[in-house]
Every structure is written in C-alpha cells, then in structure tokens.
Amino acid sequence: MGSPLSQIDVSLSTRSYPVIVGPGALASLADLLPQGASKIVAVTQPNIGIELDANYGAHVVYIENGEGVKSFTHLESLCRKFVELEISRSDVIVAIGGGVVTDLVGFAASVFHRGVPCINVATSLVGQVDAAIGGKTGINLPEGKNLVGAFSQPIAVICDTNHLGSLAKAEMQSGYGEMAKYCLLGIDDLEDLAFDTQIARCIELKAQIVAEDELESSGRRAILNYGHTLGHAIEGIYLARAGQQDPKVEVIKHGVAVGIGLAFAGSVAFKLGRISRERLERHFRVLDYFGLAKTIPGDLLPDDLLRFMGHDKKAMFSTPGSGISFVLDGESGVELVPNVPEDILVETIKELY
Ligand SMILES: NC(=O)c1ccc[n+]([C@@H]2O[C@H](COP(=O)([O-])OP(=O)(O)OC[C@H]3O[C@@H](n4cnc5c(N)ncnc54)[C@H](O)[C@@H]3O)[C@@H](O)[C@H]2O)c1
Numbered sequence: 001m002g003s004p005l006s007q008i009d010v011s012l013s014t015r016s017y018p019v020i021v022g023p024g025a026l027a028s029l030a031d032l033l034p035q036g037a038s039k040i041v042a043v044t045q046p047n048i049g050i051e052l053d054a055n056y057g058a059h060v061v062y063i064e065n066g067e068g069v070k071s072f073t074h075l076e077s078l079c080r081k082f083v084e085l086e087i088s089r090s091d092v093i094v095a096i097g098g099g100v101v102t103d104l105v106g107f108a109a110s111v112f113h114r115g116v117p118c119i120n121v122a123t124s125l126v127g128q129v130d131a132a133i134g135g136k137t138g139i140n141l142p143e144g145k146n147l148v149g150a151f152s153q154p155i156a157v158i159c160d161t162n163h164l165g166s167l168a169k170a171e172m173q174s175g176y177g178e179m180a181k182y183c184l185l186g187i188d189d190l191e192d193l194a195f196d197t198q199i200a201r202c203i204e205l206k207a208q209i210v211a212e213d214e215l216e217s218s219g220r221r222a223i224l225n226y227g228h229t230l231g232h233a234i235e236g237i238y239l240a241r242a243g244q245q246d247p248k249v250e251v252i253k254h255g256v257a258v259g260i261g262l263a264f265a266g267s268v269a270f271k272l273g274r275i276s277r278e279r280l281e282r283h284f285r286v287l288d289y290f291g292l293a294k295t296i297p298g299d300l301l302p303d304d305l306l307r308f309m310g311h312d313k314k315a316m317f318s319t320p321g322s323g324i325s326f327v328l329d330g331e332s333g334v335e336l337v338p339n340v341p342e343d344i345l346v347e348t349i350k351e352l353y
Contacts, residue, residue, distance in 0.1 A: 006200045010133060010153070010207040012214055018156050019133055019207065021200045025160040026121060029056070029094070032156040034117050037092040041085055043078065043105045044096035048123055050163060058094065059085050063101065070104050070139040072148075078108045082116075092117045092155075098124030098171070099131030102154075103146070106137030110152030120157045124167055125175020126255060128159035129182065129202040134210040134224075151215055159203065161196045170253055176290035177255025180262055181226050182206070183286045185334055191289050223334045226327045230296075231261030233308035237300055252297075259292030260352075265328055267348045268340065274330040283329075295352055302349045306342060 005022035020028045029052070033040065040058040044050065045065045052058045061081050063069050087093070093116055095105035102120045109118035122132035138149020164172070182202040183190040190198050206224065213220035234257040242251050266283030269275045287294050296305075310324055326340040 004196070006197075008200065008204050008207050010157075011211045012153060017153060019159060019203050020156070021128070021159040021161065021203055022196055023160065023162045025158045026050070026163075028158060029119070029121070032119055032158070034090075034092055034155065037090060037117070039085070039087060039091035040094060041082070041087055041091065042094045042096055043101065043108075045101060048097050048101075049166065050096050050121070050123060052094070052096075061085075063104065065100075067100060067140065067145075070100060070146075072139065074104060075108055075139055078104065079112050082108070082112050087112065087116055089113050089116055092119060094119045094121060095132075095154075096121040096123060098122070098127045102127055102132045103137055103149070104139060106135075106152055106154065107139060107149055110137055110150045115152070117155045118152075120154045121163075122157060122159050123163040125164055125172050125199075126178060128161070128164070128199055129175060130178045130206065130224075132157050132159070133203060133206050135214065153214075159199065161199060173291070174253040174255030177227070177231075177253075177258035177262075177292055178202070180259055180286050180290045180292060181224075184262060184266075184283060184329065185209075185223060185226060190286075219336050222336045223327055226329075226334050227258045227261035227265055229261060229309050229326055230264040230305065231258035233305045234260060234296070234300060236308045237304055256293060259287050259290070260294065260296055262292075263287055263294040264296070264348060264352055265326065267352060268326065268344060269328045269330060271344050271348060272328070272340070274328055274337075279329065296349060298353050302346045305349055306345060309345070 005020055005025055008019045008021065009016045010019060040056050041061060042052050042058045043061045043063060046062050047065055063074060093105060093109045095102045095118060102122060106118055109116045120132035122128040135151045135153035136149065137152050138146045141147045179198065179202055182205050185205060187201050187205060190201060193201065209221055209224055234252060235254060238251050262283055266280050270280040284294055324340050325336055325338045327334060328337045
C-alpha cells in the first residue's frame with residue numbers, strides 16, 4: 001500500500017518548499033527541519049492540544065486564542081520571547097495552529113533578526129487549504145485586518161488531516177467556504193474525491209496560483225479572492241456592529257461569508273452574460289454540497305454592502321477610476337473584471353435576500 005501522504009511543492013522563482021498533506025503528516029517534521037538547526041521553538045495556542053514529540057526538545061511558547069493576537073502588542077511580546085530564548089537565524093520556529101497563529105508567527109519570524117526559518121503546521125481547515133500556504137503573513141490594525149504584514153514564505157508546511165478531528169464544527173464550516181471557492185476556480189471533480197484528497201487538490205491549486213504570482217503583482221493571485229468581495233463586506237458590517245453596538249453579536253465565520261459571496265459573484269456573472277445558467281447552478285450545487293448558505297442575511301442593507309465592497313476593492317486592487325472591480329467567472333475562467341455596474345450589484349443583492 002502506498003503512503004497516504006501527498007507532497008505538493010510550492011515553486012517560487014528562487015526556491016520551492018514542500019507541503020505535506022494527509023493523516024499523520026506531522027511525523028514528517030523531522031525530515032523538514034533545516035540541517036544544523038540547533039533550537040526548535042514551537043508557537044501554538046493551549047486549546048489546540050498538539051505537542052511536538054519529546055524527541056524534538058522544542059521550546060514551546062503559548063499565545064492567546066482569537067483574532068486579537070494579530071496585533072503589535074502580541075507581536076512585540078512574541079519577539080521578546082524569542083530574545084529570551086536566544087533564537088538565532090540558524091534556529092527554526094514552528095507555528096502550530098490555524099490562520100491566526102501562522103499569520104502572526106510567520107510575520108514575527110520574518111522580522112525577527114530579519115528572518116528566521118519558519119515551518120507552518122496548519123491545524124485548522126482554513127489554515128490547511130489557505131492561510132498556511134503562500135507566504136502572506138501579518139497582523140491587524142484597529143483600522144482594518146491584515147494591514148501590516150509581509151510576503152514571507154515558510155520553509156515547509158505540514159497539513160496533518162488527523163488534526164482536523166478536534167476542530168469545532170463552525171471552524172470546519174469556515175474551511176468549507178474556501179474549499180467551495182477552489183472547487184469553482186477549477187476542481188471540477190472535487191465532490192467525487194475522498195476528503196483528504198480534496199484538501200490536497202485545494203492546496204495544489206493554491207500552490208499553482210501562488211507560483212504564478214507570488215507577490216500578487218500580475219493580478220493572477222487576485223482570483224484567490226473569488227467570493228471575498230461580498231464576503232468581506234458581510235464580515236466587515238457584522239464586525240463593526242459587534243464593536244460598536246452589541247459585543248455579544250455573533251460574528252459570521254469568514255468561510256460562511258465567502259460562500260454567500262460565491263453565490264453572489266456567480267449571480268452577478270450570470271446577469272452580465274459572462275456565464276451560462278448551468279454554470280450558475282454549478283455554483284449553487286457546490287455550496288449545497290458543502291452545506292453553505294446562499295442567501296444574504298436580511299439585516300444587511302444594499303447601501304452598506306456596496307460601501308464596504310468599494311472600500312475592500314480599494315485596498316485589494318488598485319484600478320483608479322475603474323469603479324468597483326470584481327473577481328468574476330467567465331468564459332476564460334475566473335478573473336478580475338473592472339467597472340462592474342453598481343445597479344447590477346444592487347439588483348443582485350436584492351435577489352439574494
Ligand atoms: N495568510 C493568508 O493567506 C490567510 C488566508 C486566509 C485566512 N487568513 C487568516 O487566518 C485567520 C483565520 O484562520 P482560522 O480560521 O484558522 O482561525 P483561527 O486560527 O482563529 O482558528 C480557529 C479556532 O480553531 C482553533 N483550532 C485550530 N486548530 C485546531 C485543532 N486542530 N483542534 C482544535 N482547535 C483548533 C483555534 O485555536 C481557534 O480557536 C484570520 O486571521 C485570517 O485573516 C490568512
């Protein structure tokens with residue numbers, strides 16, 4: 001019987017790095033450590049409950065749970081911990097966790113001593129199919145998410161699918177939103193595959209897109225934001241409400257918002273005559289397969305969504321004077337489309353309540 005693990009290489013212009021995927025992938029860590037690394041420092045969250053084998057002799061640093069740790073305060077604490085542990089550029093940092101951990105730790109590793117090698121052990125579904133791969137690291141500002149960061153690729157990524165067994169259902173659901181995105185970006189047979197293979201195929205597609213546009217400079221990488229324009233607007237409005245009104249308001253999960261964004265983007269593309277009804281129905285079928293919502297919550301007003309979408313675009317794609325740019329499906333696949341008429345967006349929002 002062959003190994004249940006797959007290796008996917010992220011091929012960059014200057015080097016490539018492996019992503020090891022499958023049940024028990026964590027055992028590959030020993031082979032991925034840089035030769036001669038004298039110290040291994042694992043950074044994780046206590047609730048994740050994944051410990052490195054005692055043989056590694058790793059120092060373990062715990063950080064808090066939640067998006068709040070992606071901050072300058074926590075970045076400083078972590079770097080000061082690295083000083084205390086006397087980490088040097090010949091050591092290795094292992095980030096063990098979901099996207100919050102790999103974003104913060106990857107950024108800290110990229111700036112500490114101007115760069116210490118970092119391995120990501122992605123333990124959430126969002127982390128495995130998305131956050132841990134591709135080199136986007138960073139922290140948030142009160143003004144917005146991920147506003148401070150760096151492109152800094154890990155030296156290897158481990159996606160041990162056994163780790164997903166302890167992940168909360170809502171966190172899995174969030175990952176499904178990203179998997180639905182990959183499915184619509186070009187994995188036509190995803191539903192026919194075993195779950196671990198589905199994850200590996202999503203990673204393969206992400207690796208390929210990152211290799212084509214590592215620094216998001218050609219526009220190619222922008223297609224990874226498929227479904228995210230409306231998705232970010234939905235998240236943004238709920239986050240603002242949670243902050244300003246009722247702190248107990250349930251903030252929608254990222255991937256769930258992306259799922260609604262995919263239904264919306266498909267509907268906009270259909271209205272613009274870019275895709276057939278059959279292709280639009282494919283969008284809905286994929287969302288149904290993953291048990292994701294296809295309708296916009298009724299308490300989100302078109303004007304508010306439009307305002308947030310415009311803001312998001314300004315941050316992500318600078319196309320001055322071209323109105324709202326949107327990642328949309330079409331005859332030649334998903335691509336960035338400038339000048340999407342606002343009336344079509346509003347009409348589609350109203351249809352999706
Ligand atoms: N850098 C990128 O390219 C990229 C891409 C997508 C998302 N992100 C970022 O990732 C973050 C979201 O990532 P996330 O959804 O993984 O959230 P997260 O890291 O907060 O993890 C979600 C929750 O699951 C817990 N958890 C993780 N693995 C677990 C396990 N195996 N068992 C039990 N609990 C576990 C975490 O402690 C946390 O409570 C956001 O900050 C987002 O901005 C980054």
